[in-house]
Amino acid sequence: MKKSLSLALVSALLLGSAQAQDKVTLTVAAFPSLDSAIKAILPAWNKLHPNVTIKLQAQEYADHHNAMTTALATGQGLPDVMAVEIGYIGKFAEGQGLEDLNKAPYSATQYKKLFTPFTIAQATSSDGRYVAMPTDIGPGTFFYRKDVLDKAGVNPLTMQTSWENYIAAGKKIKAKTGASLISAASSVYNVVVRTNLKAGEGLYFDKSNNLLVGPDNARFVRAFTLTKEVRDAGLDAKIGEWSNEWYDAFKKGTVATQFSGAWLQGALQNWMAPDTKGLWRVQNLPEKGFASWGGSFYAIPSKAVNKQWAWEFIKFMTLEQSSQITAFRDNGAFPALLTAQKDKAFSEPVDFLGGQQARVLWRDAAAKTQPIDVNKYDSVADQILQTELTNVLEQGKDIKQALTDARAQIARRAR
Amino acid sequence: MSDRANLTSSSPPRSAWSYARFQQRLAPYVFTSPFFILFLIFGLFPLGFSLFLAFHLWNPLDGLGNWKFVGWENFALALGPSDQFWVALKHTIWIGLLSGIPQHLVALPLAFVIHQFLRRWQSAVSTVLFLPYITNAVAITIVFGMLYSEHLGLLNYLLHLVGLGPVRWLALPQLVPYSVAAVVFWRYVGWNVILYLSGLQAISEDVYEAATVDGASPWQKFWYITLPLLRPMMFYAFTLTIVGNMQLFEEPFIMTGQGGGSGGAALTSAMHIFNTAFRDLDMGYASAMSWLLFLAIFVLSMVNNYLFSRDGGRDV
Numbered sequence: 254m255k256k257s258l259s260l261a262l263v264s265a266l267l268l269g270s271a272q273a274q275d276k277v278t279l280t281v282a283a284f285p286s287l288d289s290a291i292k293a294i295l296p297a298w299n300k301l302h303p304n305v306t307i308k309l310q311a312q313e314y315a316d317h318h319n320a321m322t323t324a325l326a327t328g329q330g331l332p333d334v335m336a337v338e339i340g341y342i343g344k345f346a347e348g349q350g351l352e353d354l355n356k357a358p359y360s361a362t363q364y365k366k367l368f369t370p371f372t373i374a375q376a377t378s379s380d381g382r383y384v385a386m387p388t389d390i391g392p393g394t395f396f397y398r399k400d401v402l403d404k405a406g407v408n409p410l411t412m413q414t415s416w417e418n419y420i421a422a423g424k425k426i427k428a429k430t431g432a433s434l435i436s437a438a439s440s441v442y443n444v445v446v447r448t449n450l451k452a453g454e455g456l457y458f459d460k461s462n463n464l465l466v467g468p469d470n471a472r473f474v475r476a477f478t479l480t481k482e483v484r485d486a487g488l489d490a491k492i493g494e495w496s497n498e499w500y501d502a503f504k505k506g507t508v509a510t511q512f513s514g515a516w517l518q519g520a521l522q523n524w525m526a527p528d529t530k531g532l533w534r535v536q537n538l539p540e541k542g543f544a545s546w547g548g549s550f551y552a553i554p555s556k557a558v559n560k561q562w563a564w565e566f567i568k569f570m571t572l573e574q575s576s577q578i579t580a581f582r583d584n585g586a587f588p589a590l591l592t593a594q595k596d597k598a599f600s601e602p603v604d605f606l607g608g609q610q611a612r613v614l615w616r617d618a619a620a621k622t623q624p625i626d627v628n629k630y631d632s633v634a635d636q637i638l639q640t641e642l643t644n645v646l647e648q649g650k651d652i653k654q655a656l657t658d659a660r661a662q663i664a665r666r667a668r
Numbered sequence: 669m670s671d672r673a674n675l676t677s678s679s680p681p682r683s684a685w686s687y688a689r690f691q692q693r694l695a696p697y698v699f700t701s702p703f704f705i706l707f708l709i710f711g712l713f714p715l716g717f718s719l720f721l722a723f724h725l726w727n728p729l730d731g732l733g734n735w736k737f738v739g740w741e742n743f744a745l746a747l748g749p750s751d752q753f754w755v756a757l758k759h760t761i762w763i764g765l766l767s768g769i770p771q772h773l774v775a776l777p778l779a780f781v782i783h784q785f786l787r788r789w790q791s792a793v794s795t796v797l798f799l800p801y802i803t804n805a806v807a808i809t810i811v812f813g814m815l816y817s818e819h820l821g822l823l824n825y826l827l828h829l830v831g832l833g834p835v836r837w838l839a840l841p842q843l844v845p846y847s848v849a850a851v852v853f854w855r856y857v858g859w860n861v862i863l864y865l866s867g868l869q870a871i872s873e874d875v876y877e878a879a880t881v882d883g884a885s886p887w888q889k890f891w892y893i894t895l896p897l898l899r900p901m902m903f904y905a906f907t908l909t910i911v912g913n914m915q916l917f918e919e920p921f922i923m924t925g926q927g928g929g930s931g932g933a934a935l936t937s938a939m940h941i942f943n944t945a946f947r948d949l950d951m952g953y954a955s956a957m958s959w960l961l962f963l964a965i966f967v968l969s970m971v972n973n974y975l976f977s978r979d980g981g982r983d984v
Contacts, residue, residue, distance in 0.1 A: 315926075319946050322728055322729065322946060322949065323728070325728065325729050325731065326728030326729065326731060326732065327731075327732060328731060328732065344727075344729060344949055345729060347727070347729070348727060348728075348729020348730050348731075348949075349729065349730045349731055349734065350729050350730070350731055491818070491836065491839060492818070492819075493839070493925075496817070497814070497817055497820055498817060498818060498819050498820060501819065501820060629727070629949070630948070632947050632948050633948050633950075636927055636932070636943070637752075639927060639932075640927075640931055640932045643841060643930050643931030643932070644931060647840065647841050647930065647931060648841070648931075658750075661750070662750065662751075662752070665745065665748065665751065666745075666948075666950075666953075668725065668741075668745075
């Protein structure tokens with residue numbers, strides 16, 4: 254009697270623990286608007302894995318990455334799945350806190366060819382570890398106001414051929430319509446610096462960590478010179494991005510062009526300037542410049558608890574075509590998955606862009622974007638260069654001198 | 669050994685744990701321990717850890733333990749010529765002076781006026797003046813961002829009404845420090861008024877009555893009675909302003925963004941340290957700069973102390 258009771262007890266306990274093992278809670282940490290995409294995909298996941306509950310921890314962009322940095326530093330409070338934005342992927346890749354997905358049991362090498370190529374390079378560390386799977390990308394594109402250009406009698410295609418023609422058209426636009434060519438002159442700098450890089454070159458450092466910035470680097474000299482030309486000709490509205498003035502300029506059409514990621518279309522349509530529907534068009538960046546403008550990744554911290562399910566979840570988010578399309582429909586997150594880009598949604602005309610087949614254009618742009626090597630001192634270099642650019646624009650500092658100073662300052666910090 | 673063990677066991681039986689003994693000897697420690705435990709964890713440990721990091725090269729993403737000893741390299745880097753540390757320190761001091769000096773020049777007479785002439789409304793006036801101090805910094809900077817807005821802002825609209833062109837309050841590098849300092853001034857002037865008011869209330873009425881009998885004018889009362897007797901409070905208020913302004917972070921960070929706005933003109937030391945630590949992930953360099961900033965604050969406080977004690981002893 255006693256024996257059978259204890260046996261029953263033990264078996265009940267065992268059964269209970271077995272059931273408990275089936276119930277898994279997976280923590281996923283993300284930032285807006287990726288969290289919205291995850292929420293949209295969750296129903297499909299829950300249908301497939303009813304026992305795996307997803308606990309979504311969403312924080313603002315900077316808060317999320319600061320929290321993840323701290324968590325990785327201490328190894329405490331790490332989620333099972335960590336979303337990483339492009340601005341941080343280089344730094345996170347160089348750190349030692351994320352799982353190398355090249356290795357078993359992930360063996361992600363087999364999946365790499367399924368994604369837009371440049372994203373793989375972004376998620377690979379300099380010593381060859383592959384730390385994250387890409388989920389969305391931001392093909393760089395050239396937005397313009399068709400109505401403003403028409404009024405000025407400017408053919409948008411001429412603006413695309415060279416930066417000199419772009420500026421010349423800007424002068425015409427200013428004279429004929431009074432509209433500014435661009436919101437901030439520094440946007441020109443940002444595009445010129447990021448496009449037409451040689452193979453093995455990063456933005457500021459090359460593959461072997463040599464600093465590229467300096468008065469003898471044609472790319473930087475040209476970027477500074479063109480930017481100064483725009484400012485000197487009074488073609489920019491001197492408006493900072495993500496400011497009320499920026500949105501206002503979009504609404505009123507006082508700025509004729511804008512370089513951005515393809516995602517800007519969604520933002521314009523949804524909240525920035527919904528009334529300008531049909532007035533916008535897109536084309537590729539000037540001088541066949543193809544650039545990556547944003548993107549998100551999923552990674553697994555080495556100290557995560559449920560690595561197995563984390564990997565299943567990441568595969569579901571990134572390799573499932575239906576998930577990628579759901580995210581795309583939810584908030585315009587451009588799929589990193591190549592097969593998803595072939596979905597019929599991509600050939601649909603975009604009403605906001607006057608029925609243009611913009612997504613096909615962006616797909617081609619993404620395919621032509623070359624991988625850029627990332628360096629952990631990119632953010633240091635970026636800030637120093639932006640400051641020197643302001644010195645050139647606002648205080649008339651000599652361009653060669655500014656680049657010499659920038660070079661010296663970056664070299665000191667890049668240890 | 670065994671002898672000793674025998675000795676203790678054979679000593680008169682004493683209860684190892686008695687309530688009375690606990691009350692007398694241990695209870696005070698137990699009841700004060702929360703502070704010390706919290707201080708150890710959140711006060712002393714971070715302090716020690718940052719001092720440790722100041723001599724190391726550490727990327728937090730490499731995890732604890734993966735640091736490299738570099739000696740004084742981080743300090744040498746920060747103190748090197750043309751390093752951004754100096755630029756940021758210069759901005760900090762400049763914004764600090766622009767906001768700090770007017771704060772006291774306004775707060776002191778204002779407190780005097782309220783104390784002397786607005787007795788009945790004193791609490792109402794102090795409440796109004798104190799509001800900016802307790803208002804959320806984010807809300808404040810957003811509102812000021814809208815006031816300063818170049819094309820849509822109220823300030824430029826008013827300028828436009830009198831026929832003046834738009835001023836780029838938060839975009840022109842030369843102007844940014846003033847725009848930020850104005851917000852800092854607005855935010856803390858009330859706090860200083862409250863400090864001075866409480867100082868004024870501590871001054872005995874008898875002194876003023878005696879002065880009135882002697883025929884002193886309000887100006888004379890302010891200059892010869894109020895000011896000298898307020899000296900300790902002024903010292904306190906100045907010290908707080910120095911420490912606060914040297915650590916200025918929220919207002920410029922939210923108004924001008926992480927990089928300190930156009931040309932980094934509002935990049936303060938605290939912002940630069942934050943950027944270095946959490947954006948560039950160079951914890952050692954950031955820690956070294958924190959200690960240098962601490963030194964700078966210490967030196968300035970000492971200068972303040974010296975200036976006050978030098979001719980302070982004579983008057984008070």
